[in-house]
Amino acid sequence: MIPVLFGRVAIIGAGLIGSSIARAVRERHLAGTLVVADRDAAVCARVRELGFADEVTQSAAEAAREADVVIVCVPVGGAGAVAAEVGPVLKPGAILSDVGSVKGAVLEAMAPHVPAHAHLVPAHPVAGTEFSGPDAGFASLFENRWCIVTPPDGVDGEAVTRLCDLWRAMGANVEVMSAKRHDLVLAITSHLPHLIAYNIVGTAADLEDSLASEVIKFSAGGFRDFTRIAASDPTMWRDVFLQNREAVLEMLGRFTEDLTALQRAIRYGDGEALFDQFTRTRAIRRSIIEMGQETAAPDFGRRAAEKPKHEQS
Numbered sequence: 001m002i003p004v005l006f007g008r009v010a011i012i013g014a015g016l017i018g019s020s021i022a023r024a025v026r027e028r029h030l031a032g033t034l035v036v037a038d039r040d041a042a043v044c045a046r047v048r049e050l051g052f053a054d055e056v057t058q059s060a061a062e063a064a065r066e067a068d069v070v071i072v073c074v075p076v077g078g079a080g081a082v083a084a085e086v087g088p089v090l091k092p093g094a095i096l097s098d099v100g101s102v103k104g105a106v107l108e109a110m111a112p113h114v115p116a117h118a119h120l121v122p123a124h125p126v127a128g129t130e131f132s133g134p135d136a137g138f139a140s141l142f143e144n145r146w147c148i149v150t151p152p153d154g155v156d157g158e159a160v161t162r163l164c165d166l167w168r169a170m171g172a173n174v175e176v177m178s179a180k181r182h183d184l185v186l187a188i189t190s191h192l193p194h195l196i197a198y199n200i201v202g203t204a205a206d207l208e209d210s211l212a213s214e215v216i217k218f219s220a221g222g223f224r225d226f227t228r229i230a231a232s233d234p235t236m237w238r239d240v241f242l243q244n245r246e247a248v249l250e251m252l253g254r255f256t257e258d259l260t261a262l263q264r265a266i267r268y269g270d271g272e273a274l275f276d277q278f279t280r281t282r283a284i285r286r287s288i289i290e291m292g293q294e295t296a297a298p299d300f301g302r303r304a305a306e307k308p309k310h311e312q313s
Contacts, residue, residue: 005166007032010067012060012082014038014047015233016128017099018073019137022052024170027139037063038134046134060085069095069166072110076100077239080109087113094118095159099125101186103150103179105243111152119159123149124182125172126190130231143171150179187247192255194237195248197229 009031011018018036025031035055036047047056057063064070064086072082079098090096096114100106103122114120127145129136147167151160164174177185204215204223219227241248265273 004032005030005162005169006068008067009034010063010070011036011053011073012038012063012070012086013073014043014134015073016132016136017125017141018071019047019050019052019134020127020139020141021071021073021099021137021170022047023137023139024142026052028169030166030169035063035067043134050134052137061089064094065089066091067094069097069163072096072098072100075233075236075239076102076106076243079106080113083110083113087115087118090115090118092117093159095121095163097121097123097163099123100243101126101190101240102244103148103182107150107152107179119156121149121151121155121160121163122179123147123163123167124186125167126186127172128232130228132233132236140171142167145172147172147174148182149174149176150182151176152179183244183247184250187244187251191240191244191248192251194229194232195241195252196255197226198237200226201230 009025011022011025011034014022014036018038022034022036025034033054034052035057036044036053037057037060038044038047039058039060041058044056044058047053055063060082067090070086070090072079072086074082076098079100083096086096096110096118097120098106098110100122101124103124106122107120110122111120125142125145125147127141129141149160149164149167160176164176167174200223204212206212207215215223262274262277264270265277
């Protein structure tokens with residue numbers, strides 16, 4: 001059994017990521033006491049029914065009081081407000097972290113509210129599904145997935161190590177990098193693909209009724225996968241694009257230039273250019289599989305790997 005790492009762990013926000021962290025901490029006995037907070041009374045009631053927390057409260061401050069580590073699991077636009085609420089009650093040595101897929105803006109929003117005796121260590125588990133809410137979480141979500149930790153300059157090294165140890169104990173691989181580097185990398189690997197998916201599915205929705213119905217009826221694998229991505233939580237992704245706008249716009253500009261080149265190749269029948277591009281991109285897919293971040297199974301391995309255990313047949 002993995003030893004208890006923290007006496008009290010507080011999870012603020014019981015969505016997919018928050019409830020998955022809670023389940024992983026509970027299943028692996030990583031905390032003496034696990035408390036989950038969510039401002040929605042109905043969500044709190046459901047967490048109590050599911051039974052994956054020792055304490056449940058609507059108050060983030062109540063949850064954070066006397067906690068050794070507090071993990072903020074709300075849309076990135078709300079991270080600063082949560083930090084403002086919990087900052088005054090953080091005990092000496094407490095670690096305040098988050099799970100947002102934008103790090104620069106989160107650091108800027110949270111840092112002013114963290115007292116000198118506590119430690120701000122942001123993080124981003126690169127894992128998830130299109131589902132949301134406390135029922136969507138599952139303890140194995142982070143297994144063999146990356147968690148990127150982005151400590152600010154001057155933060156206590158032991159606090160960083162302890163947070164990394166927690167993520168490793170939940171099954172994640174851990175990488176430490178700067179917030180700026182993180183935001184550029186995630187802009188192309190996560191944010192831009194979501195933006196493209198939302199746009200493609202939105203284009204299909206705007207087709208005339210008869211054509212749109214046939215698009216849905218005869219959806220091929222590529223379009224179906226775009227709809228899976230486009231079904232992700234709209235509040236979370238609205239905040240991501242607004243909070244990481246500079247990096248997203250940079251990568252969107254590069255993408256637009258490359259798309260124009262492909263458009264030109266198709267228009268002028270340049271098969272060699274198309275073949276070369278498709279060969280390069282196929283190699284990227286193989287590299288991802290070789291690194292263990294995906295499988296070659298049908299449906300990209302998501303059917304089994306990303307569904308909560310209680311939903312798997």
